[in-house]
Amino acid sequence: MKTKCRKVIAVALSAFLFCSVWGCSTSGGTVDQSFGMMALNSVQPFASEEFAKKLALLVLDDRYPKDVFLSDGIGAAVNQGDVWLVTFKNSLHVDDSESLPIMNGMLIPRALTLKIRKRDAAILDIF
Known part of the structure; x- marks a missing residue:
């Protein structure tokens, strides 16, 4: 027994x-996380809201030319459980009725949103 x-x-x-x-x-x-990352995530997610905003801004500044996307600097983060959705508006975009604004032959997005996973700050999508 x-x-x-x-x-x-x-x-x-x-x-x-x-x-x-x-x-x-x-x-x-x-x-796919090391024990170190698991330990960091045990108390709180690795990517906090503020961290996600800074990371998104860094990516936008590095990957988008300033004549296509210029961030307004005020990001909005939405908690979606395991991910953050961080959105920045484009200060180059002029609010008008044109659905697809084109400037100098390039499409100008109104805003860009980055989907950032909390546990490892991976950028999953940009839309």
């Missing part, structure tokens, strides 16, 4: 450790 009880406890403990270390996600994603 003692041996059977020990085996049950060992299996239960193994399952608990597996789930707590590697995660029991129903999303079907694979775990």
Whole structure:
């Protein structure tokens, strides 16, 4: 009886450790974080709201020419559970009725939104 009880406890403990270390996600994603990142995420998400805004602004400043997108500097972050949606308006865009504004032959977006994952600050999408 003692041996059977020990085996049950060992299996239960193994399952608990597996789930707590590697995660029991129903999303079907694979775990690709180091123990250091897991430790950082244990208290709060790695990418805070302020961090996500700064990262989004850095990406927009680096990837979009200033004659296509010039951020207004005031980003809005929306908490979507595992991700932040960070939106910056384009200060070059003039509010008019034109649905697709074109300036110097280039399409000028009204705003850009970056989808940033909280656990590792990965940029998942720009739209």
